[in-house]
Amino acid sequence: MKELFPAKQVVGFVASLVLTAVALLVYFTDMTFTVGMTILLATAFIQAFLQIVVFMHAGESKDGKSIYTNILYAVFIALVTVFGTLLILLWDM
């Protein structure tokens, strides 16, 4: 029975619904811009990670290691680019 029940996917599905609900709260409740954006960004990234791991099966094939290396590399470059640009053009201008 345990093999037949996709526990991981069901938990993932419920979790992604909860994350969507939390993100929706930002619209329906009264909170400051900073708090709202923080919640949106946090839920968005957790959601993306959940989709990649649970529903796009990263790490389940023999390419798992290179898929995670690739994601890590991309995230690193994206963060450097975004925060580097903010530093150059806004924070330290």
Next chain:
Amino acid sequence: MEFLEFFERFAIPHPSPAIYASMVAIALTSIGIVAGLTYFKKWGYLWREWLTTVDHKKIGIMYLVSALLMLFRGGADAIMMRAQLATPDAKLLDAQHYNEIFTTHGVVMIIFMAMPFIFAFMNLIVPLQIGARDVAFPRLNALSFWLFFAGAMLFNISFVVGGSPDAGWTSYFPLAGNDFSESVGTNYYMLAIQISGIGSLMTGINMCTTILKMRAPGMTLMKMPMFTWSAFIANVIIVFAFPVLTVALIMGTTDRLFATNFFTTESGGMDMLWANFFWIWGHPEVYILILPAFGLYSEIISTFSRRNLYGYSSMVWSMILISLLSFLVWTHHFFTMGQGALTNSIFSITTMAIAVPTGVKIFNWLFTMWKGKIRFTVPMLYSIGFIPLFTIGGVTGVMLAMSAADYQYHNTMFLVAHFHNTIIPGVVFAMLAGLTYYWPKFFGFMLNEKIGKVTFWLLTVGFVLAFFPMYLTGLDGQARRMYTYSEATGFGPLNMLSFIGAALMAIGFVTIVYNVYYSFKNSSRDIGSDPWDARSLEWATHTPVPEYNFARTPQISSSETFWDSKKNGHVLFKGEIEEIHMPNNSGVPFIMGIIFFIAGFSFIFALWVPAVIGLIGIFVCMAMRSFEKDHGRHISVKEIKETEEKLGGAK
């Protein structure tokens, strides 16, 4: 009269007799090519063997020919600039023409010469080095080439149709905006680079997949030949860097064509954001060019020192480190833009750090040669010349990396000297070394060594004379991109020296053409498949390489499998010959290239009807591909045996 008004937009805004002469020359050459093809009945041959090919070797050769053509186009720009600056207050070119020439020189040399040159070697060598039959997506590969070619041709017609871009190869806004660049020149820049950039991105994906998925049995990542490693890292950088360029170019295009305000100075636009995006792509781009060059040097130095490459794993790790660091240094291109000392200090340090892995590689090459039996062939001469010259370029790079000192060097000829000092001995010498080294593999005869050595010395002496004086005039304050200077500045004699150097280099490049002609007529065709006594797998198959590369899949023992099979009794090819599955040719990539060209041209001149039709055509081609059933073709065992017999026995 309305008819004439429509065509007025294609007129050159700033004409001169030289441009009219070029128009006539281009028209005559085109007529000549068409007439020649018709007279010799070569249209069918051209279509079947080249325009529709998906063979990585033929695509590589087309990249190679295009790169050499563009080298001469960019070289003509260079010699005109040096001639204008050779004497004070010269009148050879006016300011506008000088602006257009330094802009097109930069774009042509980086995007349309250096890029296709490295793609040529990746296409020619990588599948052979990993024992594959072709790249992972052969038709996509053909599309990459035709997009590059469409972009290159689009860019090259700019100076006779509508006017060339004149805002520098960096095309900084607000200068590149509509207010200051009124002609269609900068539209050409945006669209032509966009089209060829999409091709580059496809090659990046294609090569990464090929290298990760199609290696022969036994070839682990750490047993890949060094050129394949360098190609892999360069393509990873392409995949991460080129999307930034794509997006920046789209933003620039919409600013110019649809009045958006991404890079304008009003309505919330930020002109400095262009410089920022440009260099987020632009700095990794220089490593995209230099890493495959390093790969070629590694192959050549180890072959002609008769030793295996010193420090294989440190070579690999230094390249991986470079691929990360290359994304961390972009601000050093605009230290003077106005950001604070904190930012500049951070990027100074990351920039200096990148010299460390590069230094590791230099020492590895020196240790490879140490106690080796060095043969001074032409490819080896370029590699040996590269080490000291490139190191000088690297040292001046560290000088420029110090942000406080950079305020002195910025925008002077010192910078121009520095980056040519890295690109010419680094990339151009590597390409010429690779050209000489791999020529026999793909054309069946060697290039003449004597003429090759004359070329090497002309280029080296010419290079030193052309660029070292710029360090001095730059430190004395000669600004780059200035079309003239007064006699009182005292820059005259050193600039004359530069011109002499540039002229020597021009003669050097002409000797390459002569060498090809001379060797084609006189060189022996009986050279075997391994004329240099080389070490890696690409030399293990026949010359000329059969379309399926290897009749039987090679078994890999180390990064120098072929050497092992020659010296250590490793059995390279086992088992019986089996049927080989190959992809079919297709005309769609070529047609898509033409459609992209037409659509790009229409966007440049804001001709919306053909532009929209072109865009639809592109999507139609893509949709047709999705529904197409093409399972490729099979080469029978009998056919393979016949080919192998003809080429001198099965390998």
